[in-house]
Amino acid sequence: MATATAVGKSSTVAGDGHKHKKNALSDGQGRLAWMLLAPTLLVIIVVAGIPVLLSIRESFFQTNSGVDPNTGLVAGGESFVGLKNFTDIFAGANQVEGSYGTMDRFWNAFLNTTLFTVVCVLLETVLGVAMALIMSKAFKGRGVVRAGILVPWAIPTIVSALMWKLIFDEAGVMNRILHQQILWLADTGASFWAIVIADVWKTAPFIGLLTLAGLQTIPAECYEAAKVDGATAWQQFTRITLPMVRPTLVVAVLFRTLDTLRMFDLPYGMIGPGKYRVETLSIFAYQEATQNRYGPAAAYAIILFIYVLLVAFVFVKVLGADVIGDSAPPKKKKKKGAGDDDAKTSAVPSLEMMGGAH
Amino acid sequence: MTFVRPARRGVLAAATLTALLAAAACGGGGSSTPAASSAPAADLSKQGPTEYWAGKDTSGNLKNLIAEFNAQHPEGKITFHELPDNADLQRQQMIQNTQIKNPQMGVLSMDVVWTAEFAANQVVEAMPADQFPTEGFLPATVESGTYFNKLYGYPTSSDGGLLYYRKDLLDKAGLKPPTTWDEMKQACKTIQADSGNDKLECFAGQYQKYEGLTVNFAEAVDSAGGTIMGDDGKPAVNSPEAAKGLSFLVDSFKDGTIPKGAITWQEEQGRQAFQDGNLIFHRNWPYVYALASKTDGSSKIAGKFAVAPLPGLTGLGVSSLGGHNMAIAKNAENKGTAADFVKFMASEKVMKSNVIATSAAPTLTSLYSDADVTKKYPYMPILLKSIETAKPRPKAVKYGDVTLAIQDAAYGALQGQTAPDAALASLQTKLGTLTQ
Incomplete structure (x- = not known):
């Protein structure tokens, strides 16, 4: 954040015509910066960079699994197969029966992943914003409500998976409340919704929390002015709250989307492996790896990686998600006066973007 | 401002990178093991310290048995390497430690359904019939440890519905x-x-x-x-x-x-x-x-x-048929000690103490009519019937x-x-x- 603010300021200053040739970051301190960054970079290369490169290499190989008919032994080792692990996805050799009819296990998992993401993130956003609105109001017992809303987010996912497993048991609490016997933990359409409920319960607070931070930067004067003008509560929400909280909200939704695309522990812990109505790409890749098919597993993980990357790209380019807080379009910046750059905007720098919108 | 774009890309990459990590962590199996179709008979003589790999010892009896074995077997001692409770995770660790050729992994507690996979992928060693006689064991349990007419798992515990x-x-x-x-x-x-x-x-x-x-x-x-x-x-x-x-x-x-x-x-x-x-x-x-x-x-x-x-x-x-057999790891350094430990664990005296401590069904026919065992577990005669006619699940690599x-x-x-x-x-x- 500190860097981001510095950048924002320097660009504003530059826009005013005071040319500063000296840049604080390139003023003979480059070497120091590298030295300070080196440990982090080293850790990232070792724990993330190298494994990713190895994964990409692995995705072009397949384990030899042929059994010698005389000894019953497997030759072992790996052979280079080029893009076969990727093209096999379209060969349809591994048909399964899921919610969308019979199709290749990969595409079934791909559709599950996408559908989970769309449904869960939509519901989480609506609920999360509602939670933020409640948390931002001043009322008695606000602290308790805030803490209460955040509890689900604090529980490790695998623990909440086991907890919801008990709730959704065929003789569990949920069926007793509904007075029905819904087989949530079998492999039915209900299993899908069980996951959605558990995921929304767990992660709506995350969106709520980030949105709350955004709400608190909206100056009270805006609402006062709206009241004077006779705006209704709904108008205030749609014309002031939503636009001003939008930059924060888009980032929150982006993080949730990327997270949900990688969903693993909830379906795996709650419904179990091999359930095609809730099997996500992460689960499928993991299952392949446990069957010692590291090549296809790596290929699926890479496809998921690219998919996640694409979605992130769309968010940044189309919706203008401002992950770092300094990518405000230059056009708007030019319009801004130096006076706008006050302490408030530095708390959530991306609010600058909204400066000229009203 | 040019440095902003790569920085942002870096954050995005970091946010999405974790997707790959699960697969990457398992991607270390790049080493190629040469085909050994005509494997020579294993040398089961080298003594020295080695490890017994099995799931959690819930009864607490195992440490007594290992202490007893180590006391009478000073030339090579056994240490217990505890694995997770979950069978899939046990299997994975055994396979991964075969891939990295861990010489410490000596004796494996092998689920009956893993026999074909472990034998074919040379996770475990074939057991010579002269050292590991199968008389007195329930035939179904011996069958469960056999692959292509060779014994790979010495039956130590069984299970039947x-x-x-x-x-x-x-x-x-x-x-x-x-x-x-x-x-x-x-x-x-x-x-x-x-x-x-x-x-x-x-x-x-x-x-x-x-x-x-x-x-x-x-x-x-x-x-x-x-x-x-x-x-x-x-x-x-x-x-x-x-x-x-x-x-x-x-x-x-x-x-x-x-x-x-x-x-x-x-x-x-x-x-x-x-x-x-x-x-x-x-x-x-x-x-x-x-x-x-x-x-x-x-x-x-x-x-x-x-x-x-x-x-x-x-x-x-x-x-x-359920149960676990004991197997000698292919890459074990001290296979002599490993073999001795398997024989020790399958001996009637040790199996009896284990049955009484853990209720695991014995593989030796004689124990089903043992007075101490039937006194503690009155269902033993019926379990014997169940296991006598039991069939192993499909044997598949x-x-x-x-x-x-x-x-x-x-x-x-x-x-x-x-x-x-x-x-x-x-x-x-x-x-x-x-x-x-």
Whole structure:
């Protein structure tokens, strides 16, 4: 954040015509910066960079699994197969029966992943914003409500998976409340919704929390002015709250989307492996790896990686998600006066973007 | 401002990177093991320290046994390497440590269904018949450790399914434990009509989609005279007998013999229902006996139940074989010590102490009539019957894929999504490609 603010300021200053040739970051301190960054970079290369490169290499190989008919032994080792692990996805050799009819296990998992993401993130956003609105109001017992809303987010996912497993048991609490016997933990359409409920319960607070931070930067004067003008509560929400909280909200939704695309522990812990109505790409890749098919597993993980990357790209380019807080379009910046750059905007720098919108 | 773009890309990359990590962590298997088709006989003489790899020692007896072995075996000592409770995780660690050629991994506690995979992928060493005689062991347990006519796992513990039944209710109705499925259904009708308890269900096993479903499906098929894979290792599941077996389960779900909710039951849910007095008949493993006999209030049926062999289509049924065998790791450095430890653990004296401490079913026939054992576990004679006729689950190198294919077929049929015949036909095709 500190860097981001510095950048924002320097660009504003530059826009005013005071040319500063000296840049604080390139003023003979480059070497120091590298030295300070080196440990982090080293850790990232070792724990993330190298494994990713190895994964990409692995995705072009397949384990030899042929059994010698005389000894019953497997030759072992790996052979280079080029893009076969990727093209096999379209060969349809591994048909399964899921919610969308019979199709290749990969595409079934791909559709599950996408559908989970769309449904869960939509519901989480609506609920999360509602939670933020409640948390931002001043009322008695606000602290308790805030803490209460955040509890689900604090529980490790695998623990909440086991907890919801008990709730959704065929003789569990949920069926007793509904007075029905819904087989949530079998492999039915209900299993899908069980996951959605558990995921929304767990992660709506995350969106709520980030949105709350955004709400608190909206100056009270805006609402006062709206009241004077006779705006209704709904108008205030749609014309002031939503636009001003939008930059924060888009980032929150982006993080949730990327997270949900990688969903693993909830379906795996709650419904179990091999359930095609809730099997996500992460689960499928993991299952392949446990069957010692590291090549296809790596290929699926890479496809998921690219998919996640694409979605992130769309968010940044189309919706203008401002992950770092300094990518405000230059056009708007030019319009801004130096006076706008006050302490408030530095708390959530991306609010600058909204400066000229009203 | 130019430095902003790469920085942002960096954050995005970092945010998405974790997606790859799971697969990357498993991607270390790049080393190629050369084919060793004509492996020379293993040298089982080198002594020295080595490790015993097994799941959690819940009874606490293992450390006494290891201490005893180490005291009488100073030239090579055993250390216990504890693995997770979960069988899949145990299997994974054993395979991964074979890939990295861990010389410390000496003795493995090998689930009976891993035999083919571990033998074919040379995780474990073949055991010479002169050093590891199989006389006195139950033939089914020896069979479970054998692959391509070679012994890879020395049987140390076994397991078989039992039919738990409510002796009080059957006695009241003047019935004997059923030997066929029809008799069982008939008995339920009589008892349920009498009881006035509409919560009292007839029968249940394990039908959630997991390994337990494979066990229960195999028992249904075998008990109807069918088989999943023939002795030649080729699938033979598309038969009228197998269809009768699967139809028994499917029809039982439809007509309410098996409660609907049992489609989500594993061992524990079924045991709970039986202990709460909501089931007349229950298929489960021997471990339930002690828990259901508890008189501390956790079981409502203590003293009111008994066990019998599983029923079948026209006569007594066939159980699936469970249990663990002990194997010597292929890459172990000190195989002599490992072999000595396996022999020690399979000796009658040690197995007896283990049976009494853990209730694990013994593999030596003599122990089933041992006075101390039968005194503690009165069901032993019936368990012996169950294991004597038990069949191992399909022996396949790709067992993980085979068991999933079986579960796919069975679960679809039990949920009423596919007809039993169609499910078996597609299972036959799938197993055909998996066992090529």
